[in-house]
Amino acid sequence: MIRKHPVEVAIVGGGCAGITAAFELTRPEHEGKYRVTLYQLGWRLGGKGASGRGPADRIHEHGLHLWMGFYENAFRLLRECYGELKRSPATCPIADWRDAFFPDHFTGVADWSPSGRWSPWKVHLPPFEGLPGDPGNTFPKWTIADYLARSLELVRTLLVAVQVPGGRAPPGTGATSRVGSGAPEALLESMSRLLKLGQFATLAAVVEALGLMEGVLGRLRRYPENLLLQFHDTVASALRSQFERLVTGDDELRRLWEIIDLVLAVVRGTLRSGLLNDPRGFDAINDYDCREWLRLHGASEGSINSAFVRALYDLAFAYEEGDVKRPAIAAGQALRGALRAFFTYRGAFFWKMRAGMGDVVFAPFYEVLTRRGVRFEFFHRLESVRLVDPARLGVGEHPYVEALEFDVQAEVLGGGEYQPLVDVRGLPCWPAQPDYRQLVDGERLRQEGWKFESHWDRRKVRSRTLRMGEDFDLAILGVGGGAVRHVCRELVERDARWRQMVERVKSVPTQAFQIWMSAGMRELGWTEPPINISGFIEPFDTWADMSHLASEESWPRAPRSIAYFCSVLPDPPEEERDSPNFPEAQHERVRRHCVHFLNKDIVHLWPWACRVPGEFRWDLLMDPGGQPDATPLAEGEERFRSQYWTANVSPTDRYTLSLPGSLRFRVSPLDNTYDNLTVAGDWTDCGFNEGCVEAAVMSGRLAAHAISGAPRLDEIIGFDHP
Template identity: 55%
Template sequence: MTHFTPPIRISVIGGGCAAMTTAFELTRPEHRGRYDVTVYQQGFRLGGKGASGRGAADRIEEHGLHLWMGFYENAFRLMRECYAELRRDPGRCPIATVEDAFKPAPLVGVTDRVPGGAWDPWVAFFPPQRGMPGDLLAERNPFTIGGYLTKAVSLVSELLRSASAGRTAPQRSHDAAPPTSAMPPGDVFGLLERLLGYGRLATTAAVFEALDLLRAALQFVFASPARDSAQGTLLRLLDALGEVARRELDALVGGDLGLRRVWEVVELVLCIVRGSLRHGLVFHPNGFDAINDYEWSDWLRDNGASARSLDSGFVRALYDLAFAYQDGDVQRPSLAAGVALRGALRMFFTYRGSLFFRMQAGMGDIVFAPLYEVLKQRGVRFEFFHRLKNIRLSPPDAGAAHVTALEFDVQAETVDGREYAPLVDVHGLPCWPARPDYHQLVDGERLEREAWAFESHWETRRAGEKTALVGRDFDLVVLGTSIGAIPHVARELVERAPAWRAMVENVKSVATQAFQVWLKSSAAELGWDRPAPVNLSGFVEPFDTWADMTHLERMESFREPVRSIAYFCSVLPDVAPADAQLPAVAHAHVRDNAVGFLERDIGWLWPAAVRRPGGFRWELLVDPADQGGAPRSHGPARFDSQFWTANVNPSDRYVLSQPGTIRHRLSPLDMTFDNLTITGDWTRTGLDTGCVESAVMSGLLAAHAISHSPPLDHIIGYDHP
């Protein structure tokens, strides 16, 4: 007799990257239907902090500026498998494959303030590296701290040789060492001691020789159990090289800005190598996490970084990319040193294909629409317009703590109880709209007229209530809301478990702001005279990061030609009041910030976009409502035709990686409550940053907690016990 085993019912709360990854993993064909998954989503679309929608003229409206990095191995592998399973027809869909969806973005810029107060952009081309992210690796986790540091020293040598190009070629001394690769360790360290015995690295040739010896010595030290005796020599050498860097920086004050930037990078890399040796990170059981109680800039300063290098565009850009400012205050940078070091080294030394990749439509279109379609094909049910109110736990005296019920507000009901169809077609591409389809909703005209804000944390109007019960509606729960929402939807869990309470109290988040403009002139016509298209950070507040997104124009439907599209973003300082008025107050605040930024600051990047004297040339903006070439508005009022957002919802805030807090993050593998796991970029993932890769890693860990699949050693970059 054949026995039927009913599937395990999984309730997934939330529709961000982590939650969708968990659903994708649990419904793989190899599980043979073992898991029956239902996704509960507030509002009308998936995506979480990565949600996007199509607005007027089919324009793409994002929560922020979303670029993928070339070290996102797990995230790219997920999307490769998703697109392969979707099997879109390239004759009908303009983005049918993952190669159509993501294109290299190798130009990266930072800005620095120069004497006189001007902002000077610097753009670098990062050459493509072998392979593409998501390709099979020869090893599961080939990234080691020792390997990073060896590559970092090679970078220093390459930078200095590049800076020396065009000058007199450095000559080796007559008694210089032979190639270090063929030398025994004793000879390498003997040469180092002799080099240091000169008392100073006074010539370019000596510096190059020292770097070659340093690289060889590091390889010997990382492979040798007798490493402690050599560390003193290496630290003395790094001190000597640091002295050279400081000497060169002092000589370049007010001089060659390009060369100064090279030496700033050199000094920072030498500090990283020095600090890694001092703290024994290569052999420490906690690896990078051993220094997570240090603040990043403080750690660099302790290991020799000068004030000049710490204020460089490179350092500021790292904080900007991680929104690493306490309470959104740019005067209070806060980033855990281990997280920063791991992220920077992985970013620069493990990328494949390109340092960055641009999506060829909105993130909702490129990532969440394909995931939704594949999961629907696999039988996953999506319950949109379900706002989680409470997770109910078993009584304290009822044995092992577990979830007994999920309590929801049903925000809207569909006509005739039909399943809500969330996607729209734009030029043959399935996309998420920026507004719900009210025609599918009961009393839709009234809901639209009364402006129900389905995605707002403070929207309490509802069409009904629903309670899902354990044993009847679900067996296991995957909680995929962001940590900002945990105190509101999981109060009983926080009260019951000290670790949950510590996590909520210590792991903080920050509001963010973003705006997008569509322009009648190209970047070159606006006065941008550097290579393009560029992604740039480290710029002036209130919008420190810009990306040229003009490539998206072909996927939109403006009547008037759009010659360039620009996205800007930054942190948003917390504004009061933190109640139902907050979204409107913050939205107005971001508008004022954006208008002021365009009037006051954009001229440093686009000198032809401003009048002298005067401000921004508002007639440059493309308004989709303009008729027959006649402008609907003039002056700053024209900005109202563009798009801006204040991400102040608890679940939309960016999760910070502050010093002393990483230990308080819980892992999806931590099953404090028997039938619940968590997932999100706020959990402990081994990357521990607010990015797509960290979210996907968390989703993989949550799936493993339930199904023991994927194996932990298949999660690239996950190196925790």
């Protein structure tokens, strides 16, 4: 196909993946070769990362968003964006990426103690060298052997740090804590000698033995897997016999043992599965569920069902059809994610935002891309990706996208571009509602309650068809994964790979709520620093203290605490989803979940949040419509209606799962089956196949590479990860 200059690129979807692709294709290095138009449903960018400012400039999020310290691609592009934006700190409160994000070292998991109570396990994760997204080739290229060596180092560190009841360390654990040193052959000889002699009677000997394994993995290119496995099993057996008797009745020791037991199972499974030398890396075990794989390789039931593993599933919303009794996540991707998270983070394990994700991520990208000449077509809902008739293809000609069909939801007065941002004390932000004043018949649309982001509201002002060769040359499909079956009907019908993808790569709805309170966390009974906790009781298993955002909002009297909660939402029956009232019914369903959770469950974290058992102190909730010291606008549970909650049930809002056996069915942005189409999103095969910002950014970079050859694949951090 002959390309004209500039090449017209249509990007459908303004989430992380679509924005990333636009950013890469409009770099100065391309010298204007690509002219990008981005088509977006409704009035704002962000996809599942969208946020808006509501009453009192409250931040309304799609859910809880924390960036992890291993998000190298995401942070690298964000830092470049802020560098290009060049905001003045004199006029904008968030001028640099370090203004937008701050390190958060305190995290935890909600642990159900054998004594019959919830007991949060709180951990301070130390800062690691560097910052996420540091320029240059500073990110280490890890192998599976490197991860095993680091995992064994972690076990040794935990053993050395163990304090048994009474405050004394297990005999000798500190004396032999050095890593195995010397030539690899000498280390192997030492391992063989220890196996023959069976000298693993003390924890000190176990620590030394683990150091030998760590040294071998860190020094040899080819690994004697049989010897390593035999040595590991002997050491693990000795460790279990010595350690398990120490943990009875001691929650802290039990938790440490659960981590050690899980790591030992990971090491054993990696050796038994031959992953050290398997070119597929962790993908070789993606047909197993993570818990199934850990059990297969010796992890105890207590460890498999521990708070740590439960939190791993919770953070990935890893429950088929949203059913918490059906946890499922591909073992290889789960291990890849956990190892990346714990061993390759930079600066901090988590990074929190100082405002909404729309404010600190998508508004800066929108401003930079606008300056670069990207055109944004808001209020465009994609209806169909139409393929060329196969009968019209010449010999050897690839199939291609002939047209993109949209419903135009609203038009801008005067035919200009919609201006989406609002100013909140100097910070460009996205509003929670569109600016109807800019729209043709805007007041009528407002009064009629048009829901521009709802899959069930199909109202439009007209249809619009973009034709290949006239309106676009290349297309990037960057919609949410749950929407693919709806907008790519021809692709799904004609192409077995796409049909398998929509059948096998599944998604789930999620639910979230935010509350603003007049009491501080200490007054509620939480005496620790601000924290992020997962693994808690359903219906909301994850909580983050977001009280730092109070100063970014515009209350007459600022809240003293802000809390965000989120979790998976069980999928209703298929027949219910066809009802036009489905989103309203789900919104009300989530409200009931929130009220029940606050009445019955939050007391386990905030013991003073309930006046009597089963009754939340509803007077704590602050109403943005009320005035300080005025008579409350509502009483009791009705006060919750002034807070914010969301049922993320639209196809574009659903979270993409990483189910066992499903990852091989994902379509890659590098797939060239269709001559002028590529895909972008965390639902694609992008090298980190799990729903998160980093996966979406990696996919967007891959889509840009498929079109332009840039960035190079080795510049996409983690794409070639084992």
